[in-house]
Every structure is written in structure tokens, then in C-alpha cells.
Amino acid sequence: MAAMGKLDGAPIEFELVDDVPQGGVLCALPALLAFGLLRHTREAFSLPAGYYPLESYFLALGFLALARVASLESLRYEPPGEWGKLLGLDRIPEVRTLRGKLGQLCQPRGRAQRWSQTLSQEWMAGSAESVGTAYVDGHV
Numbered sequence: 001m002a003a004m005g006k007l008d009g010a011p012i013e014f015e016l017v018d019d020v021p022q023g024g025v026l027c028a029l030p031a032l033l034a035f036g037l038l039r040h041t042r043e044a045f046s047l048p049a050g051y052y053p054l055e056s057y058f059l060a061l062g063f064l065a066l067a068r069v070a071s072l073e074s075l076r077y078e079p080p081g082e083w084g085k086l087l088g089l090d091r092i093p094e095v096r097t098l099r100g101k102l103g104q105l106c107q108p109r110g111r112a113q114r115w116s117q118t119l120s121q122e123w124m125a126g127s128a129e130s131v132g133t134a135y136v137d138g139h140v
Contacts, residue, residue: 008049008050008053009049009050009051009052009053009054009056010051010052010053010089010090012053012056012087012088012089013088014085014088015085017085020082020085020086021079021082022063022067022082022083022086023085023086025062025063025066025067025086026086028062028066029059032059032062035119035123036119036122036123037058037059037062038055038058038059039119039122040115040118040119041054041055041058041115042054044111044114044115044118045105045111045115047101047104047105048104052089052093052097052101056087056089056093057093057098057101057102057105059087060083060087060092060093060098061098061102063083063086063087072095072098072099073095075092075095075098076094076095078092080092080094
């Protein structure tokens with residue numbers, strides 16, 4: 001067991017459940033990973049040790065976008081435990097935590113842009129067929 005304040009990410013454990021609202025977003029997980037959502041995150045970003053692993057923030061934001069949750073503020077009206085099941089955790093970070101961590105992840109200024117640029121360059125260096133599909137479809 002980690003000492004108080006020394007936890008470096010809760011263990012991710014998925015449990016068998018009958019029904020999870022918004023569970024369909026998990027069908028997009030292979031595509032999110034193939035397009036590099038978590039690629040380079042450990043090299044580009046860091047957070048102080050805490051309950052939520054770094055990758056859980058990226059996955060949470062990806063899932064929220066796919067589920068068309070309009071804003072972080074509207075997350076206040078979503079069941080945190082149900083969203084947590086999608087992340088393999090007991091709950092999703094609360095809005096205040098998400099905002100704070102996003103602010104930390106974007107510092108110093110330009111860090112997120114450099115990460116995004118690296119992924120974009122990788123996408124463009126891929127096959128012409130996959131680049132054309134992403135460009136025509138408009139979904140990234």
C-alpha cells in the first residue's frame with residue numbers, strides 16, 4: 001500500500017457489469033489508440049503523483065467528446081461512477097480536478113500544441129489512403 005500522498009495512479013481494473021451508460025464509446029478505443037491518443041503522452045506530459053493515472057485524463061476527455069458531453073461543466077450532471085467504469089476506475093475525475101489537471105498539462109505554454117503537432121506529422125507520414133480518409137471524414 002502506498003504511503004499517504006505517494007499514490008502514483010490508482011490501479012485500472014475493469015469489472016464485469018451488465019449495463020453501462022455511454023458504454024458504446026469503448027468501441028472507439030482501438031481507433032483512439034491507433035490514432036495515437038496515448039502515444040508520446042509520457043514523454044510530452046507529466047503530472048504530480050496522484051489518484052488518476054496520466055492516461056486516464058486523455059481517455060476521459062476522448063470518451064466525453066465521443067459521447068458529446070458538451071462541456072466539462074455539464075459533466076457535473078453525469079454519474080461519476082458510471083463514467084469511471086469506462087476508465088477502469090471507481091469514478092471519473094470531478095470537474096474541478098479535470099480543469100486543474102488540464103491547466104497543468106498545458107504548461108508550459110505550447111506543450112499541448114507540440115504534442116498535437118507530433119501526432120499530426122505522424123498521421124501525415126502515414127499511408128496516403130489513411131490521410132485521405134481522415135481529411136475527407138473530418139473526424140480526428
